[in-house]
Amino acid sequence: MSDLLTALALVLALEGTLYALAPGGMKAVMRAALETPDRVLRGVGLFALALGVLIVWLLRG
Numbered sequence: 001m002s003d004l005l006t007a008l009a010l011v012l013a014l015e016g017t018l019y020a021l022a023p024g025g026m027k028a029v030m031r032a033a034l035e036t037p038d039r040v041l042r043g044v045g046l047f048a049l050a051l052g053v054l055i056v057w058l059l060r061g
Helices: 002-021 025-037 038-060
Strands: none
Touching: 002 038
């Protein structure tokens, strides 16, 4: 449970850093995401999911 909370805290820290350093860039990313077809977003999301699971599996192996 501690690892999960640590991971969530890290995600918040990274997201917060992006919004704090480049709020205009993050708005542009959101606009681009709104214009991207659902199937492309789904594919990118599945790829990110698989990559994340692979990295955790390799690190925790």
